[in-house]
Amino acid sequence: PGFPDQEKDPKFWTAWAQRTLKNALTLQTLNTNIAKNLILFLGDGMGVPTVTAARILKGQLSGQSGEETLLEMDKFPFVSLAKTYNTNAQVPDSAGTATAYLCGVKANEGTVGVNAAAVRSQCNTTKGNEVTSILRWAKDAGKSVGIVTTTRVNHATPSAAYAHCVDRDWYSDNEMPADALETGCKDIARQLFENIPDINVIMGGGRRYMFPRNTPDAEYPDMAKHNGTRKDGRNLVKEWTDRMSNKKGHYVWNKQQLLSLNPSNVDYLLGLFEPMDLTYDLERNDETDPSLTEMVDVAIKILRKNPNGFYLLVEGGRIDHGHHEGKAKQALYEAVEMDRAIGRADLMTSIHDTLTIVTADHSHMFNFGGYTARGNTIFGLAPMLSDVDQKPYTSIIYGNGPGYKIVNGVRQNITGVNYLDNNYQAQAAVPLVSETHGGEDVAVFAKGPLAHLLHGVHEQNYIPHVMAYAACIGQNREHCTTNGGAAGLRPIVSSIAALLTVSRLLC
Numbered sequence: 001p002g003f004p005d006q007e008k009d010p011k012f013w014t015a016w017a018q019r020t021l022k023n024a025l026t027l028q029t030l031n032t033n034i035a036k037n038l039i040l041f042l043g044d045g046m047g048v049p050t051v052t053a054a055r056i057l058k059g060q061l062s063g064q065s066g067e068e069t070l071l072e073m074d075k076f077p078f079v080s081l082a083k084t085y086n087t088n089a090q091v092p093d094s095a096g097t098a099t100a101y102l103c104g105v106k107a108n109e110g111t112v113g114v115n116a117a118a119v120r121s122q123c124n125t126t127k128g129n130e131v132t133s134i135l136r137w138a139k140d141a142g143k144s145v146g147i148v149t150t151t152r153v154n155h156a157t158p159s160a161a162y163a164h165c166v167d168r169d170w171y172s173d174n175e176m177p178a179d180a181l182e183t184g185c186k187d188i189a190r191q192l193f194e195n196i197p198d199i200n201v202i203m204g205g206g207r208r209y210m211f212p213r214n215t216p217d218a219e220y221p222d223m224a225k226h227n228g229t230r231k232d233g234r235n236l237v238k239e240w241t242d243r244m245s246n247k248k249g250h251y252v253w254n255k256q257q258l259l260s261l262n263p264s265n266v267d268y269l270l271g272l273f274e275p276m277d278l279t280y281d282l283e284r285n286d287e288t289d290p291s292l293t294e295m296v297d298v299a300i301k302i303l304r305k306n307p308n309g310f311y312l313l314v315e316g317g318r319i320d321h322g323h324h325e326g327k328a329k330q331a332l333y334e335a336v337e338m339d340r341a342i343g344r345a346d347l348m349t350s351i352h353d354t355l356t357i358v359t360a361d362h363s364h365m366f367n368f369g370g371y372t373a374r375g376n377t378i379f380g381l382a383p384m385l386s387d388v389d390q391k392p393y394t395s396i397i398y399g400n401g402p403g404y405k406i407v408n409g410v411r412q413n414i415t416g417v418n419y420l421d422n423n424y425q426a427q428a429a430v431p432l433v434s435e436t437h438g439g440e441d442v443a444v445f446a447k448g449p450l451a452h453l454l455h456g457v458h459e460q461n462y463i464p465h466v467m468a469y470a471a472c473i474g475q476n477r478e479h480c481t482t483n484g485g486a487a488g489l490r491p492i493v494s495s496i497a498a499l500l501t502v503s504r505l506l507c
Helices: 010-026 048-061 094-103 134-140 178-183 188-194 236-244 255-259 292-303 318-324 328-348 462-471 489-506
Strands: 037-043 078-083 144-152 201-205 249-252 268-272 310-316 354-360 366-368 396-401 428-431 442-447 457-459
Touching (some): 048 328, 048 442, 134 310, 201 292, 236 249, 310 328, 328 354, 457 462
Parallel strands (some): 078 457, 144 201, 201 268, 396 428
Antiparallel strands (some): 078 442
């Protein structure tokens, strides 16, 4: 493919740059309002190469070449970098990172909602090392709070918002060792309903962890692998519905039930749409399974009714799963769907009173290159054969993972392989059953009140501190005032008053 003729004219690029400059100059007037609402979009595994590739895919899905396309997150005025390492890991996992960007402290890999003094899988290191999240701070401040994810609601990312657990894999008591249960540790599903019992919106997967062992699943009653897992015999969903029966609480497990709700009549919503994680967006049944965008739409309609505002955590969690499986197409379509959800949230909120942040917990060993031409399909081949083995290769490639394939002692020739298939596993340099995370910094996109505080390069645990400061919740509230709705107004007024006093003295 070629490129537009207008791009041959230097005036095209100059005019574009000048428009961008004028827009940038408007940012000199900082938004110092108090953030009534807080939204964190977390693309699990969405490193910078994933962002760029998703941008190209989004453009190509709309018939463009893709490179010049803007993601919704690209439109955010402030961008910074976050350092993702865990306290005990150079390349992090999603549990330790979630503790950082939700609880404000770095932690060990594999642990959620506990500080670095807690040791993974050692139950007796939990007590006394718990740390609370910004979701808790927001709830304590009178805001409505919600969690929306495409993974299990008790997976690593969402669990750090409410749980204190030394092992991210303790989804239900079925996955816990006997000594941990005897010592008094609680599984994550149980903590979802007990630690912060009045979370307003919970949507995602993970049904099987909420029901007694061998209880058939509502959607897949004939598939034993989806049966309930709980050994304690508790039906956590029934307990929740009983507790919320007089509080405008609703439990749903499919799209029709979700979209039939009138959000104005719902104060609490529990939506569990799969026994495990939600299906990939490319494989989603549009009749029965809600998209991330649809879930976000309903969540905001419920949460925004609170005059005190809300906090919402949204996770595009299966970006990570696609990469682990070496299935770049699945991962990138997940990223594009999360970007749609960001766009929907933008239409439903205002930058004047809503601080929105988009970031990732970590990156992956994913990249693309090979001197491809402008407009080359992001899933396509590099233009030249390898000058070593004279075989073609795709632009997308992984540093490690299940896509490593040797045939007759040499690299697989993909000439006859359908590399555009949804589940094609891109070639990898090192063989692994599951591709690994990457250790580089991740981007942090921000807009709304005090978004400019996310600048430069910061530790990942800085993020919730900025969000709390902007919303006048948690600690650091001395800067807040109710006059004019502007955060940071009090120190400014004090400074002006001091200057006026000095002026009078000099006169």
